[in-house]
Amino acid sequence: MALSHIASSSSRSNLLKPLAAALSCTPSLRRPISSAADDSRTLTIETSIPFTAHNCEPPSRSVDTTPKELLTFFHDMALMRRMEIAADSLYKAKLIRGFCHLYDGQEAVAVGMEAAITKKDSIITAYRDHCTFVGRGGTLLEVFSELMGRKGGCSKGKGGSMHFYKKDSGFYGGHGIVGAQVPLGCGLAFAQKYSKEETVTFVLYGDGAANQGQLFEALNMAALWDLPAILVCENNHYGMGTAEWRAAKSPAYYKRGDYVPGLKVDGMDALAVKQVCSFAKEHALKNGPIILEMDTYRYHGHSMSDPGSTYRTRDEISGVRQERDPIERIRKLILAHDLATEKELKDTEKQVRKEVDEAIAKAKESPMPDPSELFSHIYVKGLGSESFGADRKEVRLVLP
Amino acid sequence: MATIFRGLGATTALSASSKSNSFDSNRFHFQSRRSLSARKATFLVVRSEGKLNPGLNSRARRPDHFIANAVATKTDSSAASTASKPGHELLLFEALREGLEEEMDRDPTVCVMGEDVGHYGGSYKVTKGLATKYGDLRVLDTPIAENSFTGMGIGAAMTGLRPIVEGMNMGFLLLAFNQISNNCGMLHYTSGGQFKIPIVIRGPGGVGRQLGAEHSQRLESYFQSIPGIQMVACSTPYNAKGLMKAAIRSENPVILFEHVLLYNLKERIPDEEYVCSLEEAEMVRPGEHVTILTYSRMRYHVMQAAKTLVNKGYDPEVIDIRSLKPFDLKTIGDSVKKTHRVLIVEECMRTGGIGASLTAAITENFHDYLDAPIVCLSSQDVPTPYAGTLEEWTVVQPAQIVTAVEQLCQ
Numbered sequence: 052m053a054l055s056h057i058a059s060s061s062s063r064s065n066l067l068k069p070l071a072a073a074l075s076c077t078p079s080l081r082r083p084i085s086s087a088a089d090d091s092r093t094l095t096i097e098t099s100i101p102f103t104a105h106n107c108e109p110p111s112r113s114v115d116t117t118p119k120e121l122l123t124f125f126h127d128m129a130l131m132r133r134m135e136i137a138a139d140s141l142y143k144a145k146l147i148r149g150f151c152h153l154y155d156g157q158e159a160v161a162v163g164m165e166a167a168i169t170k171k172d173s174i175i176t177a178y179r180d181h182c183t184f185v186g187r188g189g190t191l192l193e194v195f196s197e198l199m200g201r202k203g204g205c206s207k208g209k210g211g212s213m214h215f216y217k218k219d220s221g222f223y224g225g226h227g228i229v230g231a232q233v234p235l236g237c238g239l240a241f242a243q244k245y246s247k248e249e250t251v252t253f254v255l256y257g258d259g260a261a262n263q264g265q266l267f268e269a270l271n272m273a274a275l276w277d278l279p280a281i282l283v284c285e286n287n288h289y290g291m292g293t294a295e296w297r298a299a300k301s302p303a304y305y306k307r308g309d310y311v312p313g314l315k316v317d318g319m320d321a322l323a324v325k326q327v328c329s330f331a332k333e334h335a336l337k338n339g340p341i342i343l344e345m346d347t348y349r350y351h352g353h354s355m356s357d358p359g360s361t362y363r364t365r366d367e368i369s370g371v372r373q374e375r376d377p378i379e380r381i382r383k384l385i386l387a388h389d390l391a392t393e394k395e396l397k398d399t400e401k402q403v404r405k406e407v408d409e410a411i412a413k414a415k416e417s418p419m420p421d422p423s424e425l426f427s428h429i430y431v432k433g434l435g436s437e438s439f440g441a442d443r444k445e446v447r448l449v450l451p
Numbered sequence: 452m453a454t455i456f457r458g459l460g461a462t463t464a465l466s467a468s469s470k471s472n473s474f475d476s477n478r479f480h481f482q483s484r485r486s487l488s489a490r491k492a493t494f495l496v497v498r499s500e501g502k503l504n505p506g507l508n509s510r511a512r513r514p515d516h517f518i519a520n521a522v523a524t525k526t527d528s529s530a531a532s533t534a535s536k537p538g539h540e541l542l543l544f545e546a547l548r549e550g551l552e553e554e555m556d557r558d559p560t561v562c563v564m565g566e567d568v569g570h571y572g573g574s575y576k577v578t579k580g581l582a583t584k585y586g587d588l589r590v591l592d593t594p595i596a597e598n599s600f601t602g603m604g605i606g607a608a609m610t611g612l613r614p615i616v617e618g619m620n621m622g623f624l625l626l627a628f629n630q631i632s633n634n635c636g637m638l639h640y641t642s643g644g645q646f647k648i649p650i651v652i653r654g655p656g657g658v659g660r661q662l663g664a665e666h667s668q669r670l671e672s673y674f675q676s677i678p679g680i681q682m683v684a685c686s687t688p689y690n691a692k693g694l695m696k697a698a699i700r701s702e703n704p705v706i707l708f709e710h711v712l713l714y715n716l717k718e719r720i721p722d723e724e725y726v727c728s729l730e731e732a733e734m735v736r737p738g739e740h741v742t743i744l745t746y747s748r749m750r751y752h753v754m755q756a757a758k759t760l761v762n763k764g765y766d767p768e769v770i771d772i773r774s775l776k777p778f779d780l781k782t783i784g785d786s787v788k789k790t791h792r793v794l795i796v797e798e799c800m801r802t803g804g805i806g807a808s809l810t811a812a813i814t815e816n817f818h819d820y821l822d823a824p825i826v827c828l829s830s831q832d833v834p835t836p837y838a839g840t841l842e843e844w845t846v847v848q849p850a851q852i853v854t855a856v857e858q859l860c861q
Contacts (some may be wrong), residue, residue: 214641228629234602246612247735268594276588428644
């Protein structure tokens with residue numbers, strides 16, 4: 052299967068490259084650990100596989116990074132992983148209800164993208180948004196409060212898992228109807244062009260949504276008017292239970308833009324994601340839209356109601372986890388370059404776990420929204436009109 | 452069970468009425484409006500425990516403040532829609548354009564997007580000349596992709612722009628229903644108030660002259676349940692310009708329904724700037740015998756019928772409800788209390804139309820004041836046929852209105 056091919060080739064290159072890099076820059080091998088605090092040192096690391104390009108020149112495989120960045124990647128991805136697994140347990144404990152779509156396995160996309168852009172750039176995605184939200188600066192407490200429907204949640208408990216937003220750092224959600232966020236994202240890019248802001252919008256969607264008509268409509272308009280929109284297809288190879296080859300005649304999503312250039316990236320490699328996102332940002336500001344296909348994988352099922360094993364084998368899942376796990380890749384890089392010890396990394400993971408547990412405990416104690424919140428935020432600054440509950444009897448009041 | 456008090460009218464002598472003093476007659480002269488002085492929504496709620504919810508009450512007055520600079524600045528209160536001062540004469544589509552142009556001059560974040568709005572000037576000439584004046588980005592010609600350009604408008608609105616999305620015909624906006632319902636209406640709520648969507652979605656709808664079924668749709672009934680949006684229907688050049696301006700200035704998403712057959716109405720409108728209120732109904736003709744509620748094109752059928760009725764000795768009160776969501780139950784209620792008979796004349800379909808909702812709302816709130824059941828005349832539940840005679844039969848005609856009033860007033 053295509054996946055295992057990539058897996059084996061990347062594992063080979065994964066192990067070899069850091070050693071080769073380490074050997075070539077000889078002083079690094081016997082460095083004392085403390086000077087890993089020399090954060091401004093630049094490391095150049097090769098991505099796992101080269102980029103595949105459509106209608107454009109791919110960026111270089113060599114990514115510049117710093118020890119600080121790699122350690123941040125590790126911390127952030129470990130945090131996201133821990134958060135998602137904790138959300139899994141909370142869902143099973145019935146503290147989170149409804150739909151809960153988990154992102155574990157795909158953390159490298161969120162983390163790599165953040166490293167390439169600023170908070171002035173916008174990101175919009177569909178419902179698998181917990182980690183993207185955290186990447187944009189959302190706190191764990193906001194995440195868990197919102198998932199449990201509490202007042203302190205990022206959407207005041209009224210949105211839920213699929214409706215996380217953070218306006219001040221350019222995170223526009225969080226949308227339940229998959230595909231609908233793509234025209235919205237092109238609208239964000241339109242506004243950026245209108246206001247001449249020199250910022251870009253990353254519009255994330257999945258391999259399932261890649262077949263939506265409105266995506267192509269929006270892409271046409273973005274290309275027509277040179278909007279700074281970057282369409283990112285997070286291809287985890289399954290649209291809920293349907294494998295990509297069963298849903299798309301052409302699963303080469305990066306090519307489907309036709310006249311719009313595209314790049315295919317190994318989405319499990321945070322550095323590759325970072326490289327391609329910076330490249331895309333530069334491109335979009337000059338030339339208009341570009342499509343990025345992130346080849347990634349989700350360990351959980353589509354959502355918590357989906358076991359995730361009826362349409363794929365457990366061997367496949369564990370195979371990817373062994374060969375391509377994004378956190379393991381960064382861990383190996385860090386260890387190979389002596390940026391931290393094994394113990395320090397384990398301590399980071401323990402600390403992250405503690406943070407997550409604390410946030411959950413705090414969120415569990417936090418209050419539910421007031422009943423009056425049912426009617427707030429329907430209109431901006433209210434109307435003085437009546438509003439009813441479903442039975443038109445109990446709660447009738449004037450909108451605030 | 453919760454009860455509702457109407458603070459105005461001063462006949463309610465209950466403990467809650469002390470709070471209703473804010474609606475006393477002094478208020479009538481505050482910020483005088485065109486027709487029937489300052490009307491306020493005066494719904495207080497007292498739960499069965501007997502305590503008023505103070506948070507709600509303090510805002511329960513008519514929301515003058517938030518639309519303070521959107522209230523009509525005209526001080527005289529002559530008959531509803533025509534200006535008493537000399538102004539300038541124009542057609543309805545020109546009035547819409549004037550309103551649009553004034554708002555685009557005033558606020559650089561206002562932009563227009565739609566099919567053929569730019570270089571072509573708009574299929575009904577509403578945006579004629581604007582592209583040369585403001586440029587192609589501000590008056591954007593979109594490809595035929597309603598779903599996505601409406602979505603784009605909403606995305607742009609999330610960042611603070613104020614787009615006006617034109618549907619070449621309202622019926623085409625059915626393709627954008629997902630965007631209008633989920634993203635436009637609900638985003639303010641699901642984001643906990645973080646985003647507001649100050650978008651205006653406008654276009655001509657209604658039954659025209661033999662345009663065929665798909666181009667003669669009335670979408671007000673489909674959109675009316677979407678929480679978070681406001682709907683208004685314009686009917687005269689005066690209120691078209693006023694509502695267009697109010698809709699653009701509103702922070703909420705507004706759907707402005709125009710009518711294909713009304714674009715060439717001529718009227719004299721004031722030279723000075725004015726804005727209509729989005730939530731207010733218009734008193735077209737005061738009367739005593741029966742309240743006729745209508746909107747958009749049916750207003751003219753009603754006025755035609757009114758002439759006949761007056762000759763026959765009836766005195767109908769005609770109100771153009773203008774605000775389709777939410778209803779101006781204040782104006783309507785006062786009228787019902789006066790006449791005790793209601794006739795609704797609309798162009799919407801019988802099933803699930805605006806008239807159906809209005810009937811329910813009036814019955815629920817003003818049942819005690821009615822002497823007869825509410826009669827609702829709507830279009831037939833059929834796709835609009837092409838043949839002229841058949842098309843005439845699908846919509847309400849003045850003769851039917853006259854008959855209905857006669858029956859109602861027996």
